Amino acid sequence: AQKVTQAQTEISVVEKEDVTLDCVYETRDTTYYLFWYKQPPSGELVFLIRRNSFDEQNEISGRYSWNFQKSTSSFNFTITASQVVDSAVYFCALSEAPKTGNTPLVFGKGTRLSVIA
Amino acid sequence: DAGITQSPRYKITETGRQVTLMCHQTWSHSYMFWYRQDLGHGLRLIYYSAAADITDKGEVPDGYVVSRSKTENFPLTLESATRSQTSVYFCASSVRGFSEAFFGQGTRLTVV
Numbered sequence: 001a002q003k004v005t006q007a008q009t010e011i012s013v014v015e016k017e018d019v020t021l022d023c024v025y026e027t028r029d030t031t032y033y034l035f036w037y038k039q040p041p042s043g044e045l046v047f048l049i050r051r052n053s054f055d056e057q058n059e060i061s062g063r064y065s066w067n068f069q070k071s072t073s074s075f076n077f078t079i080t081a082s083q084v085v086d087s088a089v090y091f092c093a094l095s096e097a098p099k100t101g102n103t104p105l106v107f108g109k110g111t112r113l114s115v116i117a
Numbered sequence: 118d119a120g121i122t123q124s125p126r127y128k129i130t131e132t133g134r135q136v137t138l139m140c141h142q143t144w145s146h147s148y149m150f151w152y153r154q155d156l157g158h159g160l161r162l163i164y165y166s167a168a169a170d171i172t173d174k175g176e177v178p179d180g181y182v183v184s185r186s187k188t189e190n191f192p193l194t195l196e197s198a199t200r201s202q203t204s205v206y207f208c209a210s211s212v213r214g215f216s217e218a219f220f221g222q223g224t225r226l227t228v229v
Contacts, residue, residue: 104175104218
């Protein structure tokens with residue numbers, strides 16, 4: 001069965017520090033998709049990125065970058081030069097795509113990031 | 118308005134009462150989902166639907182009922198509310214099961 005583990009429950013950093021949020025997943029499928037979502041204090045869930053299992057290229061979007069490593073079943077998220085507005089709960093999620101049909105997203109328990117000015 | 122909307126945003130109900138949470142999306146997405154968010158548990162799937170009239174259980178379906186007679190609506194009913202169902206409920210939709218899901222604003226439900 002699919003599973004996502006975010007071992008860091010809470011992280012606190014000072015503004016401008018870099019921070020990495022860890023995500024480890026478990027799946028038996030060779031085809032799957034990984035996601036990151038952000039939940040700011042206002043409560044909505046904001047999609048950040050989707051990555052499929054066949055694409056191990058790292059991705060960078062502004063101050064955000066993602067490191068996907070199949071060898072360690074990890075999909076880590078790094079924020080460079082953190083800002084107060086990055087304070088939020090971040091969720092990693094996994095969806096399998098077996099031939100029998102796609103599976104809904106399974107979420108990790110989230111990591112609460114606090115960026116202190 | 119385009120997007121996915123949930124109603125009500127806040128609800129207080131008594132133990133034993135039936136409650137229905139509404140979810141409406143305007144994208145004509147095939148898939149719709151209900152999650153609940155609880156401290157220490159993250160987001161857990163209650164039910165999902167791949168298309169109209171097709172629904173399936175998620176991780177925590179007990180005590181909940183869903184229906185999907187129209188593609189755009191996916192109501193969640195608590196048949197007899199219990200205090201353990203106090204939670205924030207999120208509805209979401211996606212084009213396909215493995216594509217990114219877009220979430221509603223959430224419904225904060227308190228069962229007293």
